[in-house]
Amino acid sequence: MVLMLGNEAVAQGAYEAGAAVASSYPGTPSTEITEALARYTGIYSEWAPNEKVAVETAIGASVAGGRAFSAMKHVGLNVAADPLFTVSYTGVNAGLVICVADDQGMHSSQNEQDSRHYARAAKVPMLEPSDSEECRVFTKKAYELSEEYDTPVLLRLSTRVSHSRSLVSGGGAERTAVAIKPYVKNPGKYVMMPAMARGRHVFVEERTRRLRGYSELNTVTYSEDRKIGIISSGIAYQYAREALGDGASYLKLGMVWPLPDDLLREFAANVEECVVIEELDPFIEEHCKSLGIPVKGKDMFSPLGEYSANAIEKALLGGRDAALSARPPGTHTQAAMPSRPPVLCPGCPHKGVFYAIKRLGLAVCGDIGCYTLGALPPIQAMDTCVCMGASIGMAHGMGKVRKDLKTVAVIGDSTFLHSGVTGLINVTYNKGAATVIILDNSITGMTGHQQNPATGTTLMGEKVPPVDLQKLCEAIGVRRVFVADPFDPDAMTKAIKRETEAADEPSVIIARRPCALLPVFKPSKGQRITDKCKGCGMCLKIGCPAISKTGGQNGVDLMAIDPQICVGCGFCQKVCKFGAISAL
Amino acid sequence: MTKSILISGVGGQGTLLASRILGAVAIGRGFDVKVSEVHGMSQRGGSVLTYVKYSDIAVYSPIIDEGRADYLLAFELLEAYRSLKYLKPGGKMLTSRQQINPMPVITGAETYPPSIEEQIANLGVDITALDALQPALEAGSAKTVNVVLLGALSGFLGFSEAEWRNAIQATVKPQFAEINRKAFEAGRASVINIL
Incomplete structure (x- = not known):
């Protein structure tokens, strides 16, 4: 038995199933699956520029006869929804598994949408493991199902399944030898135009009907008294099991779409009271109700956030729990304390761009990445953040309504290539005048340093010609493209000011400096505040977690730099008007 | 018997x-184990909770609920205070005395609560606070504060030194094995003296 992250166990399952090709785009909490896949030999793994391209690559691999895999976070499936809905019609040649990781509680996401709706809407089966061993087993099972039923299979994870470690058997990594299947040209199955698609739709409806009878991954256990019956799946099942133990009966669903109508009816008939415990939307609950099965669900549980054993216990048993009522004294009387929101790291180059933007008082259409943290105090330099790539489209739209509002779009290198490029094409095509700042830190940062087409390295570590962002923007039709160093505050400010005020045409400023967590950044001994400090607080505005207003005595506010946190980037030196910061 | 250890x-x-x-x-003892982590945005200098549960019977939820932790291992004083609500009655708190200012304190919007260690002790909580940074530096890296504290926790959990040594060896990269071993031993020694 090996202790494995749920994400690593999915990779192990795909490896054991003989997966030949994996194409994904990083996104918390799904990222480690594909990183783990890249460590196995015999699987070709890649980062695609976005989830749509990743799924299309996987579809191609499947049609060509190799078992294929793609992983993404919940919102990534929105991007990949277009191919998903139609690969449901074409079905597969070799098995195709698309893994989607939901983020209940929004630990690192912009919404907490429930991916199960996609399974129903696209009419494809969805499996939902509840621990790492199930991640491994269900992934293998997904490949069998995919080929047996001629369908892509969705595998739904959640943050707590993806990012929990539990015991996995068969860590010896035995790989099933799966031969590449023969490729046979079959336009009736793979060319989806109306005449062919009509025929395939008939097949899809029939497939769903047959899958309803598939119950291999569902388990039923009855308690002695059969009073409370719990219908659950995934991580919610683990919470329920911990809260209620052997005192309740359980129908644990391993496949959450299509749902097994007969089994649901049978289970409900065998218990006195039936409760559906599922995080987020009443997906199983509403299905049960549509079958006329009397169940409780969201009348007792919230559609918001994560559940817990405590919450389930409280809802079902009325909080009759000794341990809870006898918490440590003070648990409820603890004084209020400062929160600790995430921050941009010491040495982060994004600080330089935000510093310049703040000086100019611009409206900022933001995007998805580390730099979204620029929305928080003390920087607070962000007006909007919606989805990957939205910054450019939104800045263009704002510009079409208001000429008086000086707006910039701020977007990372990886996000720009994901879906910002099309937004920029829209700007040049439709005579917009947006100023776009590409924060090029040479890596995909927030998800933990993944390569992307602009870094010149692939997931498997090969060197390739990087996408030239400057030339790309020029080719799109942007005439005003500039490269600037975010740690040169005056040059950066000047460039942004010029482009937002002067030019009545689109411009792109590439703010180029590598992430401070990359090996290319060499931390130095650090900076210190000298006795020239007047306590003006200008250096606090850059939002560096190493600098604080704690250096003074006797009521005088002076600055201090924590040597344990400072990495010596020296940006604070450049913003101090009194020369009061120097290297140690 | 399930043990729940919250690391904040x-x-x-x-x-x-x-x-x-x-x-x-x-795992070395053949226990069922679940460890739950937080990745992504919270890792950027925010509050982080990590859950470890092990048991001779099955562990279901990977999460430790409020009021349920047997041990609370805190790497920073304010985070010790923040996560106190997870400790069960009679639970044990081990914390580093290190203080890292959160952004609201840095900007002057709020102040770092004074005398947290005393406040927690005054609530009747069994607390041991350590200056973990110095032994970590002596072991070879400030980054081993975590392992110093783990060494201190080891004094309470009933695994042998050899079991810990094996676990460290199996987990850390070979080039860091030696400094982590030193950090662990310094932490362990610090509580063995107290016990």
Whole structure:
């Protein structure tokens, strides 16, 4: 038995199933699956520029006869929804598994949408493991199902399944030898135009009907008294099991779409009271109700956030729990304390761009990445953040309504290539005048340093010609493209000011400096505040977690730099008007 | 008998490594183990909770609920205070005395609560606070504060020194094995003296 992250166990399952090709785009909490896949030999793994391209690559691999895999976070499936809905019609040649990781509680996401709706809407089966061993087993099972039923299979994870470690058997990594299947040209199955698609739709409806009878991954256990019956799946099942133990009966669903109508009816008939415990939307609950099965669900549980054993216990048993009522004294009387929101790291180059933007008082259409943290105090330099790539489209739209509002779009290198490029094409095509700042830190940062087409390295570590962002923007039709160093505050400010005020045409400023967590950044001994400090607080505005207003005595506010946190980037030196910061 | 150990700290302090070593030592005994981590945005200097549970019977939820932790291992004082609500009655708190200012304190919007250690003790909580930074520096790296604290926790968990040594060896990269071993031993020695 090996202790494995749920994400690593999915990779192990795909490896054991003989997966030949994996194409994904990083996104918390799904990222480690594909990183783990890249460590196995015999699987070709890649980062695609976005989830749509990743799924299309996987579809191609499947049609060509190799078992294929793609992983993404919940919102990534929105991007990949277009191919998903139609690969449901074409079905597969070799098995195709698309893994989607939901983020209940929004630990690192912009919404907490429930991916199960996609399974129903696209009419494809969805499996939902509840621990790492199930991640491994269900992934293998997904490949069998995919080929047996001629369908892509969705595998739904959640943050707590993806990012929990539990015991996995068969860590010896035995790989099933799966031969590449023969490729046979079959336009009736793979060319989806109306005449062919009509025929395939008939097949899809029939497939769903047959899958309803598939119950291999569902388990039923009855308690002695059969009073409370719990219908659950995934991580919610683990919470329920911990809260209620052997005192309740359980129908644990391993496949959450299509749902097994007969089994649901049978289970409900065998218990006195039936409760559906599922995080987020009443997906199983509403299905049960549509079958006329009397169940409780969201009348007792919230559609918001994560559940817990405590919450389930409280809802079902009325909080009759000794341990809870006898918490440590003070648990409820603890004084209020400062929160600790995430921050941009010491040495982060994004600080330089935000510093310049703040000086100019611009409206900022933001995007998805580390730099979204620029929305928080003390920087607070962000007006909007919606989805990957939205910054450019939104800045263009704002510009079409208001000429008086000086707006910039701020977007990372990886996000720009994901879906910002099309937004920029829209700007040049439709005579917009947006100023776009590409924060090029040479890596995909927030998800933990993944390569992307602009870094010149692939997931498997090969060197390739990087996408030239400057030339790309020029080719799109942007005439005003500039490269600037975010740690040169005056040059950066000047460039942004010029482009937002002067030019009545689109411009792109590439703010180029590598992430401070990359090996290319060499931390130095650090900076210190000298006795020239007047306590003006200008250096606090850059939002560096190493600098604080704690250096003074006797009521005088002076600055201090924590040597344990400072990495010596020296940006604070450049913003101090009194020369009061120097290297140690 | 299930043991629940909550590790709290600031993103970047190495709660993940500590939890993985703990997981490894529990597996060595043949226990069922679940470890839950937080990745992504919270890792950027925010509050981070990591959960470790092991048991001679099955562990279901990977999460430790409020009021349920047997041990609370805190890498930073304010985070110790923040996560106190997870400790069960009679539970044990081990914390580093290190203080890292959160952004609201840095900007002057709020102040770092004074005398947290005393406040927690005054609530009747069994607390041991350590100056973990110095032994970590002596072991060879400030980054081993996590392992110093783990060493201190080891004094309470009933695994042998050899079991811990194996767990550390199996978890950390070979080039860091020696400094982590030193850090662990310094932490362990610090509480063995108290016990």
